[in-house]
Amino acid sequence: xxxxxxxxxxxxxxxxxxxxxxxxxxxxxxxxxxxxxxxxxxxxxxxxxxxxxxxxxxxxxxxxxxxxxxxxxxxxxxxxxxxxxxxxxxxxxxxxxxxxxxxxxxxxxxxxxxxxxxxxxxxxxxxxxxxxxxxxxxxxxxxxxxxxxxxxxxxxxxxxxxxxxxxxxxxxxxxxxxxxxxxxxxxxxxxxxxxxxxxxxxxxxxxxxxxxxxxxxxxxxxxxxxxx
Amino acid sequence: xxxxxxxxxxxxxxxxxxxxxxxxxxxxxxxxxxxxxxxxxxxxxxxxxxxxxxxxxxxxxxxxxxxxxxxxxxxxxxxxxxxxxxxxxxxxxxxxxxxxxxxxxxxxxxxxxxxxxxxxxxxxxxxxxxxxxxxxxxxxxxxxxxxxxxxxxxxxxxxxxxxxxxxxxxxxxxxxxxxxxxxxxxxxxxxxxxxxxxxxxxxxxxxxxxxxxxxxxxxxxxxxxxxxxxxxxxxxxxxxxxxxxxxxxxxxxxxxxxxxxxxxxxxxxxxxxxxxxxxxx
Numbered sequence: 260x261x262x263x264x265x266x267x268x269x270x271x272x273x274x275x276x277x278x279x280x281x282x283x284x285x286x287x288x289x290x291x292x293x294x295x296x297x298x299x300x301x302x303x304x305x306x307x308x309x310x311x312x313x314x315x316x317x318x319x320x321x322x323x324x325x326x327x328x329x330x331x332x333x334x335x336x337x338x339x340x341x342x343x344x345x346x347x348x349x350x351x352x353x354x355x356x357x358x359x360x361x362x363x364x365x366x367x368x369x370x371x372x373x374x375x376x377x378x379x380x381x382x383x384x385x386x387x388x389x390x391x392x393x394x395x396x397x398x399x400x401x402x403x404x405x406x407x408x409x410x411x412x413x414x415x416x417x418x419x420x421x422x423x424x425x426x427x428x429x430x431x432x433x434x435x436x437x438x439x440x441x442x443x444x445x446x447x448x449x450x451x452x453x454x455x456x457x458x459x460x461x462x463x464x465x466x467x468x469x470x471x472x473x474x475x476x477x478x479x480x481x482x483x484x485x486x487x
Numbered sequence: 488x489x490x491x492x493x494x495x496x497x498x499x500x501x502x503x504x505x506x507x508x509x510x511x512x513x514x515x516x517x518x519x520x521x522x523x524x525x526x527x528x529x530x531x532x533x534x535x536x537x538x539x540x541x542x543x544x545x546x547x548x549x550x551x552x553x554x555x556x557x558x559x560x561x562x563x564x565x566x567x568x569x570x571x572x573x574x575x576x577x578x579x580x581x582x583x584x585x586x587x588x589x590x591x592x593x594x595x596x597x598x599x600x601x602x603x604x605x606x607x608x609x610x611x612x613x614x615x616x617x618x619x620x621x622x623x624x625x626x627x628x629x630x631x632x633x634x635x636x637x638x639x640x641x642x643x644x645x646x647x648x649x650x651x652x653x654x655x656x657x658x659x660x661x662x663x664x665x666x667x668x669x670x671x672x673x674x675x676x677x678x679x680x681x682x683x684x685x686x687x688x689x690x691x692x693x694x695x696x697x698x699x700x701x702x703x704x705x706x707x708x709x710x711x712x713x714x715x716x717x718x719x720x721x722x723x724x725x726x727x728x729x730x731x732x733x734x735x736x737x738x739x740x741x742x743x744x745x746x747x748x749x750x751x752x753x754x755x756x757x758x759x760x761x762x763x764x765x766x767x768x
Contacts, residue, residue: 265766288500330724333760469753 268335271321271342272396276347278314279306279393280351280469283386285311285356286452290382293363293445295376300322301367304360311353311439318346336465341466348455348462352389354447355397362441372438373430381417382408388456392463401467407460421446518545519585520685520715521566526580527557529563530573535561537739542629543732545585548707548716550730550747552723554767558739559719563687566717567603568596583683589680601629608690610670612662618654621662621673625681625700640680648676649706668699675706686710688718692725704729723763727751735759 285304292301325331331339388407395404425439425446427455457478464472472478521543528536533604536558542659551559564570566582568589585676589599613620622638622644641658646652650672654665662673665684671691678686688707692700707729710716720726726749734744735756743750743759754760761767 329765331767332723332763333754335764336752 266327267321267325268331268338270411271318271325271339274314274318274321275346275455276343276393276397278311278318278346278349279389279392279396281307281311283316283354283393283437285353286359286382286389286449289359289363290379292360292405293366296363296367296371296381300372301360301363305357306356306408307463308353308374311350311367315346315350318342326393330441337466337469341396341462344462345459348458350394351451352455355452359445362445366438369438372435372442377421378442378445378449379420381414381446381453384414384417385456388414388453388471389459392456392459395460395463399467401464404463404467405472405477408472411457412451414450416452436472442485489711493530496546520545521717522583522586524581526582526585528561528564528570528576528578528580529604531575536565537740539741541734541741543715543717543746545715546711546713547731547739548711548718548729550726550733551717551719551736552711552721552726552733552762553742554738555721557736559736561690561739562736563605563689563717563719564686566687567600569600569605570608576705586707590659601625601681602683603687604678604681605689606671606675606678606691608693610674610694612670612673613666614661617659618662618665618673619658620706622680625677629681640716644676644680647679647706647710648672649702649709650676666699668695670697671703671704672706675703677765683714685715685717690721693721698724723751723765727728734761737762 285307288300288307292298292304298350322339325338325339389412391407392404393409395401404408416420422443427444428435429439458473461473461478499642517541517571521541523539523541523543525538526539526664527534539562550646553559553561561570563579566584570576578590584599588594613624616624618750619641623643626637626640631645637725642651642655645654650669651766653669654660654673657664665673671694675686675691692703695703706724707716709719711731718726720729730747732744733747735742735750735758737758743754743756749755750759751763758767
């Protein structure tokens with residue numbers, strides 16, 4: 260039997276999924292603006308961040324109201340907690356997309372330092388992780404969520420490679436320092452986005468299994484195994 | 488009669504409440520009050536309880552939850568043989584209280600009920616008796632005549648039931664002159680006066696307002712320092728707030744029994760989850 264408050268929880272869930280879709284689109288658009296050297300598209304990304312911020316506040320309000328009035332327990336309680344935490348992660352993803360867009364605008368005024376290969380690759384993995392985490396949230400697949408956590412190591416590794424590469428650019432030619440730093444920060448933003456996707460995947464595991472895997476060997480070991 | 492209650496119960500209410508969970512008394516972690524094995528109960532041809540096996544720990548609060556008619560009241564009544572007052576009941580299996588068979592051939596039901604006190608859903612002070620007489624009726628029926636002892640037990644019991652301050656100047660007034668919440672605490676004082684080892688409570692707050700409920704819940708919390716409490720409740724939040732362990736009954740069967748935080752955070756059985764989430768039926 261479907262109770263009226265199940266529908267409220269369903270609405271919280273779909274709002275979170277909508278927020279997730281918006282955040283993924285923001286990251287993709289920011290990277291596209293960077294690669295295409297298109298400052299007007301980057302402007303659109305910055306403007307659209309307000310929508311994500313609005314959704315975060317809305318989800319928080321809904322979740323607090325639900326806890327206050329329905330006193331949820333068990334899965335329902337975990338759902339509300341995870342909804343709130345995941346929405347904070349997605350809000351941060353939106354902020355990182357905005358940051359990337361701002362740097363894309365600055366970079367578009369200068370000649371490219373090098374062809375963008377690693378950055379789109381990182382963005383591809385990070386958005387796949389986000390998409391996967393949201394799918395797991397929808398389907399309640401904790402095994403898949405654990406596999407997503409382990410992909411974080413791939414993004415970390417590309418970030419480290421880029422850091423080394425850009426450092427050598429700066430050493431060899433100081434005129435590249437400004438552009439190299441912007442790209443370094445973009446790389447760092449993507450690395451943070453992958454971290455937020457990992458957080459959401461960990462939250463899904465908590466939702467499904469009522470088990471907190473953050474900072475545990477279960478997550479760390481899988482990351483290490485991936486690196487090896 | 489085994490006496491697990493210290494002779495002097497002069498613990499101030501606030502101290503008992505504040506320091507109850509651990510440290511106030513040596514904690515006997517694995518001490519089991521009730522060891523129930525394959526227990527079944529029939530009212531005539533109708534089986535009300537099916538093969539219940541459960542170990543209820545001493546000096547802890549155990550909540551029994553489940554929808555109406557699931558057998559929870561029948562179960563706690565069987566813990567002090569109260570169901571025998573209903574004609575045509577019979578049982579199978581065994582119930583041990585601190586190792587002793589409650590249904591042994593030479594065990595008197597009245598002795599069991601003295602060791603295992605009960606507080607009912609509706610407060611039921613004796614209407615013709617004063618507040619003091621209500622508290623002391625059990626002792627008097629057991630032949631206690633020592634006035635000093637009666638007076639001491641009266642004060643102790645009312646203190647423990649968090650009622651002393653409200654009634655100390657009106658002990659001679661009728662018990663039924665008190666408010667509903669006070670009457671329920673009076674009944675708890677009456678149950679405590681005979682120094683039982685266990686207190687069974689059958690929905691003790693269902694007829695009380697939130698303030699009286701809070702007082703009874705605080706009382707339950709403070710009682711667990713010295714007593715084993717088994718409480719039947721329809722209020723999920725009350726079970727979550729007050730108890731250490733929770734048992735979920737459905738259709739006369741024990742569906743799940745675990746730490747309260749597990750039952751309310753991550754129950755193993757989908758039926759339990761549906762019930763505690765309010766999605767049952």
